[in-house]
């Protein structure tokens with residue numbers, strides 16, 4: 001197994017000693033091998049996929065479809081169930097606007113947890129406005145654990161795999177089994193989960209699962225939607241255009257088979273190549289190694305931050321991030337001051353305003369970790385936070 005030092009050396013951004021990057025929940029840094037794969041694609045294979053007849057189009061198509069195979073294997077999904085989108089947000093919108101519009105009617109209910117990111121809230125609120133569905137909120141206790149009873153009367157449960165603020169992990173298997181017992185479908189927003197632990201969509205038995213490439217050490221501009229074959233087959237296309245059709249007449253069209261039905265227009269080809277490189281790179285590590293390393297970091301972050309006077313950690317963080325407030329200090333002021341010293345963290349509502357409202361605050365500061373972080377990063381963050389507090393309180 002490689003040391004964290006060796007891992008860091010594979011990320012060009014860490015050549016700058018100044019950077020203490022504790023913002024991977026927003027986006028992860030990219031190893032050289034991912035940058036090289038994208039570079040090589042543009043230099044040696046660049047062409048549009050599927051529609052060309054020439055050698056480059058063949059190579060590009062092979063690389064793009066090869067990336068789909070890697071992603072499908074990563075999730076334990078079938079190839080046809082693995083749709084490329086431009087990001088997790090688009091994947092959730094696809095479920096809402098395609099499955100939701102054709103399966104939900106006025107008075108139906110979508111259950112959301114109060115932990116959700118806006119990208120797993122707003123599309124459902126759009127459907128509430130558009131067709132009059134009810135949005136039912138699942139509350140949390142003081143630790144951030146979801147309070148779930150049953151899903152009677154619910155048609156869809158839209159649930160995060162891991163909160164991007166509290167770092168808590170809902171019990172997906174329990175939620176999915178409970179939802180299915182009530183006849184509800186489940187979409188899992190795995191944006192924050194996929195990078196921290198192994199996911200097997202068949203084992204989970206989720207109906208849909210979404211994530212973005214850029215939080216997984218891959219490039220921006222690519223996302224994935226997993227959907228059960230029979231659901232994807234029954235759903236209408238989300239966007240219309242090239243690539244997603246069987247045939248187009250002057251007054252009608254037929255759709256392509258899945259997954260192409262949901263991939264209108266030129267897809268994110270180089271990004272898919274980059275995502276494949278990221279997953280291949282990640283596969284050299286055992287999940288156990290990643291989890292142990294990151295658990296250590298989260299434990300160290302909790303212990304270290306708890307020594308700072310007036311600091312309150314939100315919930316009981318388990319995975320990926322720790323968010324906090326400090327009495328008398330605005331998160332933006334704190335994060336800006338430590339940011340000037342190279343400590344990269346994030347302040348605000350983290351696209352989770354209903355959660356912050358539930359916690360009775362407007363904003364928080366978030367420290368998040370990736371495979372390349374060390375306990376020294378956390379110690380440096382503490383130093384700078386304490387210095388910032390004394391500046392702000394003076």
Ligand SMILES: Cc1ncc(COP(=O)(O)O)c(C=O)c1O
Pocket residue numbers: 025026087088089090117119120160162163164189191192212
């Ligand atoms: C839990 C969660 N869901 C969804 C998203 C949206 O991801 P993207 O902006 O890449 O579409 C994020 C991004 O931060 C997130 O943390």
